[in-house]
Amino acid sequence: MILESPRVVISIDLDYFFAQCEEIRRPELKSKPLVVCVFSGRTQTSGAVSTANYVARKLGVKSGMPILSAKRVLAQHKEAEFLPIDHDYYERVSERVMQLIKSHSPIFEQVSIDEAFIDVTDSTKTDFEVGKSIGLKIKEEILDAEKLTCSVGIGPNKLIAKMAADHKKPDGLVVIKPEEVSAFLSPMPIGKLIGVGPKSESKFEKMGIKTIGDLSDFDVNSLSDQFGKNLGPSFKRLAQGLDTDPVRPRPIEQLSRIITLKKDAESLWFGDELKPLSIYLSDKLKSLNAKCRVVGIIAITSELKTKNKARTLDHLTNSSDEILHNCLELFQGFFDSSGIEVFRIRRVGIRVSGIDLEKAEGKNESENQSTLTRFLLF
Template identity: 55%
Template sequence: MIASERPRAIIAVDLDYFYAQCEEVRNPSIKSKPVVVCVYSGRTQESGAVSTCNYIARDLGVRSGMPIALAKRILRDNLTAVFLPMDMEYYQTVSERIMGLISSKGEKFEQASIDEAYLDVTTKQDANFRIAEEIGKAIKAEILSEEKMTCTVGVGQNKLMAKMAVDSKKPDGFTIILPGLERSFLNRLPVGKLFGIGPKTEEKLKAMGIVTARDLASADRETLSDHFGKKLGPTLRDIANGVDESPVVEKPIEQLSRIITLKSDANSFDFHDVLTPMSEYLSKKLFSSKMMCKTVGIILITSELKIKTRSKSFSPTTQSGDQILKVASELFYSFFEEQSKSPQGPISVRRVGIKVSDLVATSTSKKTETLEDYI
């Protein structure tokens, strides 16, 4: 046993229906109406998907990921419904202000997404999360007064439990799971409600007779490893037990990608026109985040919505748009070469993208390693 470890106090903050709430803040007159934020793909007038929506729309049955046309059908009798195109730049600036606000409330801060963050507020005299509660309330109050926005806060002894606390009451929630009460909080939940267990894993577990978190928490370790592998198997059991040792730390970006929907499905490798701006965009992103990439990949989504990927690593690392374009073009070319030879013939593609990964920070020292590679 490890010498008496004091439980950590972790706060999770989740900005409620973030994109749609940003739109409400910008234009308060829509607050009383269903608000649906859309990603229009440009194929037809209404093609695309719902990114997120406010709770008025959710209560009427709209869900994120849903086709826009379906959301419009659901809301067709509601003359007040508002459909807006996504405005990432605006959401990003709002997010940055709020993240700055949250991070100032604790030493260790981790942004988990554009609208989620963790804060480690562990202090010596806070075994019952009194201080964490104060800080959590202060965060909610400040986001409300400064940005006119509600959020949901969860407190637990690790990131997993803080997140489960958040998920248990949204929107505008505040939930604390005290140390020791993890199992009683989780036990009744179906495994699919646990963070990290999606539909596929839930189905597999169900087939094994594991339905609730209680079942999973005491499931045979050997059996879990056999079915899910030696990493995921034990992790699943940990999740059901509320166990999570992962620290609150800012993680460096490890990949960047850019993907678009084609105006119509295609099956040739003449993608130069769409690839060029994507490569330039990624190059600029790399530059602004002071990163270089070692791997370039392509992403294709077929007409049947199957995802295909190809990638290539190289050295030295690069930041250049031309280089990214060159590698991506080669990958596209050989992908379609390969496809044309396959028995099914050429494949039809709906969406295409480029991904840069294996990112490394550009050397800050005077003598760069990459320079020597060129000599």
């Protein structure tokens, strides 16, 4: 019985992308520890590591680490570089790479600034050897055109393609044919399964599930009890290597913008800081030819707990004034609630969702979609 129609899916993941972009324009950095940082502006070193090259990673630098910790880890390495993130530059590089990848198949999905899938079932006629040669060609073209390395995975669906790409990094290429899926997945530790993070991993551990193989034949009802009636069965299917999610462009569902305050707030003194955020989101909506129905705020407390509020409007909007006005009212709700719960706010942001793409004049649906994809990132 055929449960899933055979596909050939390629996952392309640009290696340590932001740091590699910095290495392109300053090749002398390649041999040094290189750390791309998001400075928050509170102090000279406050902020987090966005990504680091493999020289820095081997010395212990990790994504998400406080910049100060990375500085300590690299204290002995006077030559280490800490560069501020330059998103516009990475965006331009990414855009060219994505065009190149897209030229290999019309069935294309950009997952993030440095990651994409293509479905090459048709052009390969399901021959994985042909799929492999397309993967090699893409690696070669990206290297020639942009001097960037990437990791490529080829499999019968997105899950396997992605895990194959993760399997050999950097600059790898791994092909997993349908008949190899089980042997590939089964022995892997459960934390390697896409979608299983630290929280789920420790839950699985308590249930005696150590490997993906353990999960693949675990009782589905117990999984539903632990993870919910959607996620539980879904985890089991993934562990079996089953994934029917098609390669296709994802429509934008929400846009948000968040900043770190110079000082934690106990009152609404930061209202002025929100205005540029509302203008940014308004401009973004307009450039997408879109409007939103839901306006929300995000607050992260001094204890790093996230709080959200949102309201649904009775109409669509893309007006920055209207977005801002609604956000300010929502923030009031954090402060004038007669104080059972008091907290200080470290970071604040605004979000629009319920996004409605308007029909653009003289553009068909797919042109509309690609405009959308281009604006997806920052």
